Amino acid sequence: MAAEKVFIVGIGDDGIEGMTAHAVKIVESANILLGPDSCSPLLSADIQGRLETVTSLEELVDRIEASGAQQQIVVLASGDPLFYGTARYVCAKLGKERFEVVPHVSSMQLAFARVKESWEDAYLASLSGLTVIDRVIEKIRTVDTAGLFTSEKWPPNAVAEVLLEQGVTGLQAYVCENLGSPDERVTQGSLQEISKESFGPLNVMILIRPSGLTEPPSKAGRRLFGNSDELFLQSRPKRGLLTPKEVRSL
Incomplete structure (x- = not known):
């Protein structure tokens, strides 16, 4: 059976x-x-x-x-x-x-509903088990919307501090605590404001960048299509002997 x-x-x-x-x-x-x-x-x-x-x-x-x-x-x-x-x-x-x-x-879905933002193009990540969050920070630089499951090691105030330390600015932050329960709370503020607050362990952090203000990806955080022409020594004024970057990448 x-x-x-x-x-x-x-x-x-x-x-x-x-x-x-x-x-x-x-x-x-x-x-x-x-x-x-x-x-x-x-x-x-x-x-x-x-x-x-x-x-x-x-x-x-x-x-x-x-x-x-x-x-x-x-x-x-x-x-x-x-x-x-x-x-x-x-x-x-x-x-x-x-x-x-x-x-x-999902609590992530509830969090986006509470702040009335679409999450169809959002970068979503869990910080549980991470000792460093550099890769997460680099990704956040390049997106307009991010949703994070924070952790005991990386609560919202610590995430906000690291973002500020690494020069990520202009983000509007929301911290949604105890979603669906009677003591649900949604806190909205700048990264500077969130970095000074403390929050309960059951929370989701949402980061929104105002339209059109996405930072260009850093060289460390983006895929490069071939090396830049400036990295090669070239005879001047003739530059026509250098194979195009798109071909060099193959």
Whole structure:
């Protein structure tokens, strides 16, 4: 007999009330309900008592493998489980065919909705696990819109400080905290203002550059199509013997 599908169900800070009827039905039908401790207060009392907490992705994989094949396993995850979330890891470890993902609204999507900005062309990144963010900063130089999942090491004020230190200016910043919960807060300000504030750990940082003010990419942060003609010694006034840059790059 084929093993039961493992459902990975997204949940937001608005709890079970913010989930679709389909998602709630899946959660209620679970024989085994797994998730982080942070999900517990988001559940109704009867479901809350059935939650078996896990503290790491490795533990989650072990618990799924140790469960019976005919058990209905449901994993709770924050927001969209495939957007910097749980599902990518467990699918890679145990195989995609074993899972069905039921997403909730991502906190990134909620953040852009709160500030009423489109995110279809935005640069999106997670700072979790990064010791340095130079590559992220260089990318931000070249875009009009960026959305960041900040981290304990890189909270919004620290990100703002680094941007200023590296000469990135003209950005409007938004920090969206505790999205979907009663204590939701959106802070708007310049990088200088954000660098002096402190924020809760559950936040998304959005950076918007006024139209037409995108900085040109630095040489370190852009792709060059062949080396510049100025890097070659050429006879003057005749310059026609130099192969065109576009051809040299091939």
